[in-house]
Amino acid sequence: MKRLVGCIVYALVVVTILLAAHRLRAEPGTPAPEQKQQTPQNTQQVPKTASEQADAEHHATIPKYFTTRPPFSEGIFPCTTCHAGLKPDKTRRELYFHTEISLKHAAKQRWCLDCHDSENRDRLRLANGDHVTFEESYMLCGQCHGNVFREWKKGIHGKRTGLWNSDKPGDKVYLLCVNCHNPHSPQFKPIKPLPLPVRPNEITNIKGTSTVEIEGHKLYIPVYGK
Amino acid sequence: MEGIYMKRRDFLKTASVAVALGLEGIALPDRDAGASIWETFFQKHFREMTQAEKEEVVKKLETDYKKRFGKDIKVKANGPLPNVLYGYGLDLTRCVGCRRCVYACVTENNLSRNPQIQYISVLRFKSGEKWVDDLEDADKYYNPDVVPEPGHFYMPVQCQQCEKPACTKVCPTQATWKEPDGIVVVDYNWCIGCRYCMAACPYGARKFNWAQPTIPVEQINPQTHYLGNRFKHRGCVEKCTFCIQRVRENPGRYPACVEICPVGARKFGNLLDEKSEIRLLIETKRVFRLKEHLNTNPKFYYFFSL
Numbered sequence: 234m235k236r237l238v239g240c241i242v243y244a245l246v247v248v249t250i251l252l253a254a255h256r257l258r259a260e261p262g263t264p265a266p267e268q269k270q271q272t273p274q275n276t277q278q279v280p281k282t283a284s285e286q287a288d289a290e291h292h293a294t295i296p297k298y299f300t301t302r303p304p305f306s307e308g309i310f311p312c313t314t315c316h317a318g319l320k321p322d323k324t325r326r327e328l329y330f331h332t333e334i335s336l337k338h339a340a341k342q343r344w345c346l347d348c349h350d351s352e353n354r355d356r357l358r359l360a361n362g363d364h365v366t367f368e369e370s371y372m373l374c375g376q377c378h379g380n381v382f383r384e385w386k387k388g389i390h391g392k393r394t395g396l397w398n399s400d401k402p403g404d405k406v407y408l409l410c411v412n413c414h415n416p417h418s419p420q421f422k423p424i425k426p427l428p429l430p431v432r433p434n435e436i437t438n439i440k441g442t443s444t445v446e447i448e449g450h451k452l453y454i455p456v457y458g459k
Numbered sequence: 460m461e462g463i464y465m466k467r468r469d470f471l472k473t474a475s476v477a478v479a480l481g482l483e484g485i486a487l488p489d490r491d492a493g494a495s496i497w498e499t500f501f502q503k504h505f506r507e508m509t510q511a512e513k514e515e516v517v518k519k520l521e522t523d524y525k526k527r528f529g530k531d532i533k534v535k536a537n538g539p540l541p542n543v544l545y546g547y548g549l550d551l552t553r554c555v556g557c558r559r560c561v562y563a564c565v566t567e568n569n570l571s572r573n574p575q576i577q578y579i580s581v582l583r584f585k586s587g588e589k590w591v592d593d594l595e596d597a598d599k600y601y602n603p604d605v606v607p608e609p610g611h612f613y614m615p616v617q618c619q620q621c622e623k624p625a626c627t628k629v630c631p632t633q634a635t636w637k638e639p640d641g642i643v644v645v646d647y648n649w650c651i652g653c654r655y656c657m658a659a660c661p662y663g664a665r666k667f668n669w670a671q672p673t674i675p676v677e678q679i680n681p682q683t684h685y686l687g688n689r690f691k692h693r694g695c696v697e698k699c700t701f702c703i704q705r706v707r708e709n710p711g712r713y714p715a716c717v718e719i720c721p722v723g724a725r726k727f728g729n730l731l732d733e734k735s736e737i738r739l740l741i742e743t744k745r746v747f748r749l750k751e752h753l754n755t756n757p758k759f760y761y762f763f764s765l
C-alpha cells in the first residue's frame with residue numbers, strides 16, 4: 234500500500250515538473266503584443282522641417298482635454314498691440330512697464346526674451362529656437378520640468394475636473410501649467426484655510442453658516458460664536 | 460447569501476429582548492406615528508428590493524422631501540457601472556491643508572451643519588513626527604492665518620473604501636455593505652445606530668447623527684442618491700461614498716473633493732482601467748495605504764510626488 238502511494242506521488246511530481254518545464258519553454262515563444270501604429274494627429278497639415286515633424290509628434294502625446302485658456306491679465310493680449318512698434322532690447326534691466334512681474338523663476342539664468350519670442354511677442358520661444366503659442370506653453374515648461382510634464386500628461390500631476398469617465402474634449406477639463414503656477418513666480422502662494430471643525434466641548438457654539446465662492450463653486454462653511 | 464440576512468422583524472424581536480434587559484438605543488417610531496412612518500420602518504433591505512420596489516421607495520422619499528423642504532429633490536437608486544472599481548489617490552507632497560475639500564464635501568453631500576458632520580478630517584503633523592500609525596497625535600484643529608505652515612505637513616483622512624471593510628462585518632442588521640463597484644454604503648433606513656461599525660473602522664471614517672441633522676433649505680443639493688447624499692435622520696451612521704451620486708453615472712462627474720482641491724492633490728479613477736490616472740500613479744509613484752497591517756485593503760492610496 235505504502236509503495237503504491239509512493240508511486241503515485243512520484244508520478245505526480247514528475248508530471249508537475251514536466252508541465253512546468255513545458256510552460257517555461259513556451260513562455261518566450263508567445264507572440265509579443267502588437268505594436269500600435271503611431272498615427273500623427275495632425276493630418277490636415279503636413280509638417281515641413283524635421284523639427285516641425287518632431288513637434289507634431291510631441292503634440293500627439295498631449296491629452297486632448299483642454300478647455301482652459303492661459304490666464305492673461307486683462308487687456309494684455311495680443312502683445313504685439315504695443316510690442317510691434319518697439320525695438321527688442323535683450324539687456325537685463327528694470328522694466329518701466331510690466332512692473333507687476335517680479336521674476337522668481339531661476340532669474341539668474343534667464344530673462345524675458347529667453348521664453349518670449351523677440352520677433353513676435355504673441356508667441357513663445359523654445360530653447361532650440363522653435364516657436365509655440367501661449368496655448369501650448371506646456372512645451373516651454375516641459376523643457377526643464379520633464380518628469381512633471383510626463384506626469385501631467387498622465388494626469389498624476391495637476392488637476393482634472395469635469396467628467397471622470399469621459400475623454401471627449403470639453404467633458405474633462407485639464408489645466409495648463411500656468412493656470413496654477415505663475416510662470417514668473419511659480420511657487421504656490423500660501424492661502425487662508427477654511428474653518429476648523431468644531432471642538433467636542435464647543436458643539437453648542439455653532440452660530441450658523443456663511444458662503445464662500447471658490448473658483449466658481451459655492452461652499453458653505455460654519456460660523457462659530459466667540 | 461440568503462441565509463445570512465436576518466429578517467428585520469426577527470431582529471426586532473431579539474432587540475426588544477435586549478431592551479427588556481436594559482440595553483438602550485434602538486429608536487422605535489413614536490406611539491402616535493402615522494402609517495407611512497411605520498411603512499418606512501418596516502421597509503425591505505435595499506439589496507432585497509426589486510427594481511419596482513426601489514422606484515417606489517425613491518418616489519416616496521421625493522414626495523416626503525417635497526413636503527418637508529418645499530423643494531424638488533431628486534433621489535436616484537441606480538446600481539453600479541459595469542467593470543468599474545473606484546480608486547482614489549492623495550498626493551501628500553502637494554496637500555496644503557486648506558480644508559476646501561472638507562467643505563466641498565459638506566456642501567455636495569448635504570451634511571448636517573448643526574450638529575456638525577464632516578466626512579473628511581485634515582490632520583496636521585510636524586515634519587519628522589511619528590505618524591501613519593499614530594493618528595491620535597495628529598492635530599485637526601490647527602487654525603493659522605495661512606497654510607501651508609513651515610515645518611508641517613497635512614494628511615486628509617476619509618473613508619478608505621476598504622476592499623475588506625471592518626465596518627460591514629460587525630453590523631448586526633447588515634445595514635452596511637460593499638457594493639460591486641467597491642463603494643461601502645449604508646442603507647440609512649436599516650441602520651439602528653448601534654455604532655458598532657464606528658468602533659470597528661480603524662480610520663474614524665464613520666459619523667453618527669447624535670441629533671436631528673439640519674441644513675438650511677437654500678443650501679440643499681437637490682441631486683441625491685439613496686445610498687449617498689439623501690437626508691439622514693437622528694440615530695443613523697453615515698460616511699463618504701466617493702460622491703456616489705456623481706461618480707456612478709456614465710459619464711459622471713469627479714467627486715467634489717477632487718474638483719475643489721486647489722493644488723490637484725486628489726486623484727480619482729477606475730482601478731480596472733489600466734490607462735486611468737489612478738492606475739498610472741499606483742504603478743509609478745511611491746504609494747502607501749493607511750494602517751496596511753490591519754488587512755483592510757483600502758482603495759485609497761496616499762503617495763508622494765516628489
Ligand code: SF4
Binds near residue numbers: 618643660755
Ligand atoms: S475606512 Fe472605515 S468606514 Fe470606510 S470601508 Fe474602511 S472600515 Fe469601512
Ligand code: SF4
Binds near residue numbers: 555558560720723
Ligand atoms: S483641498 Fe487639497 S490642498 Fe486643501 S486640504 Fe484638501 S487635499 Fe489638501
